[in-house]
Amino acid sequence: MPTDRPIRLIDEHGIRADEHRTGGFAMPDAGILLALYRRMVIARRFDVQVSALTRQGRLATYPSALGQEACEIGATAALADADWLFPTYRDSIALLTRGVRPVEILSFFRGDWHSAFDPAAHRIAPQTTPLATQALHAVGYAMAAKLKGEATATLTFLGDGATSEGDAHEAFNFAAVWQTPTVFVIQNNGYAISVPFEKQSRAGTLADKAIGYGMPGHYVDGNDIAAVYAVVTDALERARRGRGPTMIEGLTYRMEAHTNSDDPTRYRTDDEVERWRVLDPIARVEGYLIAEGALDERTRAEIADEAEQLAAETRQAMNDSPRLDPLELFEHVYATPRSSLAEQRAYLAEELSGATLGSNDTGGLS
């Protein structure tokens, strides 16, 4: 049974939470929390930078995860190298945390190509836009791992809105029935674009749904990276030991608009946003680390420098104009070459070479 109140290890004041709130999970070492804090600070700088570049028109769109760093980084950092991540469009900072370079992440949002990084190299599936569809891919990947005897787990992120989709239900059910090594991390950030959680679900918590599927569920303070990391680490280890899937709900908040083309003033109040601002996930762990003596000014300055370097790299990458080859349109549609595509490719090649064509008839009379 999920707990009634969210599991937390560090409270909103940066103080170790009361024992009865921890759900029995142990506080990660300060060294681990410092590493997570570093990644959060860098991720937020990246997020702010990319949002700015998007406002400047360098990117077509960017769904920000600002405010959700504890869920994004806490869960991603818990993955072992061999594990696979199945992310959504909002999880760019999770990709960053797993080592994907900014240009490889942002080529998607700049409009160069749908997915630019090498999935196998990073063990990350392409970011999906249709909701909850990737959860089934995560279950399938995990099922194959189980059948092949690999000690590999998969982790997929979903939003609160995505849990309304049929594919989410099917993924939870298949994972439970097949006992696949899969961890579902639901980031309940309060809104699906403009629609508040109350209009998505009547469930007390989304984690409660785990009961119906026959898997463990955890309701976690999604702005407490210590709790997210501890709970996800436990779920992943459980999965790799052959104990099946786990559903985790992280209660958090999307501080920014859905994307740059959204206007959140139409559906939520400034007061509400401000109430969440004081629950900031980075400030919380920062306060804890300082109080523990694990974070000093010099380290903070180093991390800030590192974040600025990444921001500069990001700006530089987005200032470059990529050279896209229109003929690449035809390159990756099929593994088996098709003469009909070769004809259309030849048509475009001729058009690009400046030859005049009377129609778009790609076949011609034979």
Add this chain to the structure above:
Amino acid sequence: MTIAHHTDAPTETTAQAPASRTLAGALGAALADAMSEDAGVVVFGEDVGPLGGVFRVTDGLAARFGDERVWDSPLAEAGIVGTAIGMAMNGLRPVVELQFDAFSYPAFEQITSHLAKMRNRTRGRVTLPVVIRIPYAGGIGGVEHHSDSSEAYWTHTPGLTVVTPSNPVDGYWMLRQAIASDDPVIFLEPKSRYWMKEPVPLDRPPAALDRARVIRTGTDVTLLAYGPTVKTALDAAELAALEDLSIEVIDLRSLSPFDDETVGASVRKTSRAAVIHEAAQFGGYGAEVAARVTERNFFHLAAPILRITGFDVPYPSPKLEEFYLPTAERVLAALDTWEW
């Protein structure tokens, strides 16, 4: 829990006379042989385990290969296709069954937005060798949602290969070729032909997966058919021969890609063509065939290409399907509308 490497002997050796098989039996033999050769081939779907599928295509596979290679999934088609995608990303070659044509629609998003596009989205880095078997079309007295011809949904989706056998020999070989393909394949099995029986030689495939076959030669008209309507076309050709009309019949076999070469050669010879399918006419696969063949062969054509198809109505109830389905008589009546 690991996949053992099976070393079973193939279904039969080449020295023997080829055994007669039904289409359903040939498909099952193809699955068994593919699974014997490649430990990565797994079969799952609704009722494909101990029951052997509602059409018994997977009969005996679970007993022979075990429930780690052949298993019953929960009853959810998006889940079946979505998890097959994940398995293929992890190196398996899943062959899944979607029990009836209209039951494939819950999987539409997984097929069109993910299975078909993953290779393209990842610039060729992710290959998804998934075969989706779909028993399709009518003629068996099925109640509603059990007789659709949904091929146009799939052929209109770049990234998919769409094939349909019309006989046991093609059933065996095309399924072997589909499983061996690195592209996702929609494998449409005509229900009304499942019980057709003929000798199935297992020494070599009759044609590549992407080729049409001329299965009856003629000089006056080319009939283009696939799946369940190949028999309709052959019946029409028999009847027409009584009236000294020489009909060439082409079994398209591969709907996407389309074999322009084989079809073009025939049409340029006969200068008349008609396409036959069970699906509704408007926006159907026959429209693409008629347009494509016309564009490429216009000056060789003596008449417009005809479509002999189902009506533009939902597939009818069992007692009315005989009025809906294209028949040999309807084919001949259509050919009579041309000026000769």
